[in-house]
Amino acid sequence: MSEPQQGNYDIVILGGGSGGYACALRAAELGMNVALIERDKLGGTCLHKGCIPTKALLHSAEVADSTRESASFGIEATLSGIDMNGVNSYKDSVVARLYKGLTGLVNGRGITYVEGTGTLTAPNTVTVGNEAYVGRAIVLGTGSYPKSLPGLEIGGRIMTSDQALELDWIPNSVIVLGGGVIGVEFASVWRSFGSEVTIIEALPRLVPAEDPASSKALERAFRKRKIKSVTGARLSGAVADENSVTATLEDGTSHTADVMLVAVGRGPSTSGMGFAEQGVTMDRGWVMTDDHLQTSIPGVYAVGDIVPGLQLAHRGFAQGIFVAEHLAGLNPNPIDEAGIPRVTYCEPEVASVGLNQDVAEEKYGKDAIKTYEYNLGGNGKSQILSTTGFIKLVSLVDGPVVGLHMVGSRMGEQIGEAELIYNWEALPEDVASLLHAHPTQNEALGEAHLALAGKPLHAHG
């Protein structure tokens, strides 16, 4: 017996996270008939368990730090405590407002929103329960899940970001396993809330995907904040009891804390959904695509975290929009992965776009690259905010800037101009001739380019 067909759609999208919903909204805007299938909550990881709740926690953390340090700005205030219920209700209210807004957008654009778990049952069909949704194109956007290590069971005092976001108490001490983006953001929050924090990272440095100069600056800043980092250290096992968790490293040393956050990366959420069975080429669970995001099956596309590469919400948005426009025949440009801006929102923030120095040297040759580091010590607004850090530019000797790397409080806000500089292939002279308002941290970007163009203003050394 054949399944009842729920009409024919231009696009059937599986997964209502950043990639899936962006694709749905753009496709609907372009006049397409869209079905969007979601088993949990519209908005996915980013809205409910990722970007938004973590950034709300980081904002509460910043308020705590500002209160604690108020005397250095001449303000008399005392941090008398942190009410985690209050923090969580603030965080949840931000999520709820955005969720309501997003739901309104999807409803308002005439998208058929289907609640339920979908399976790819034919190259042009997603089935939910007994109902088949047939599309001219299918877009897979089922997202990712927090990974653990072999033998390391999540539960109780050993948690992933999913449980850490729901914690209604502040641990006295925390082990953060993994010094990548998610690990250092939680480390930063907990430290601001008063916990003793130890980060254990298997690679030789924190935020290992960033330029080594950024890792070094972050490690220095974290040391100052008394966040302990143990790098180049591999976990051999962890045991938890009623009172604590103890992590043992391969070198025999051990660390004990109230809780342990496992932040060792996220895997693609693709198993049991019919992808491989229908012939989609996969690699260890990831969905392989061409540069138009089409899988090995013509008409089946993939977006977001299931596609190997940076796991970022705005990459998902861009990929979703790309697929919608490609299907509408608008011929959009494929997305340059290096041009995707990256921000880690710990204190201090780490932001970058383009190539790390070593990657640029490998690509263009050592002699073809020049770099410049502008110290935020020369930047008025950074001094006012009492932050340290730098902007590092990586440029071709006679050509455009190919990498921008920034560390400092609030420096993530500068990523917009940095992204334009990289993606428009600006020369240092192009940026140097543009004015940057004084006193802003944005000015530091202008100053770095002035120096690289051979006419430094507020730059020492």
Ligand SMILES: Cc1cc2nc3c(=O)[nH]c(=O)nc-3n(C[C@H](O)[C@H](O)[C@H](O)COP(=O)(O)OP(=O)(O)OC[C@H]3O[C@@H](n4cnc5c(N)ncnc54)[C@H](O)[C@@H]3O)c2cc1C
């Ligand atoms: C703690 C944390 C902090 C983060 N912070 C940031 C940040 O600051 N900035 C940033 O850019 N990125 C951040 N990210 C990453 C960002 O959340 C992801 O890159 C983004 O959510 C990926 O979007 P997606 O659409 O691929 O997947 P998801 O957002 O995971 O959405 C996939 C959706 O598909 C649904 N689904 C899965 N399988 C099925 C099925 N069979 N049927 C129906 N529905 C299904 C899921 O329920 C889910 O809603 C963070 C992630 C985490 C975990």
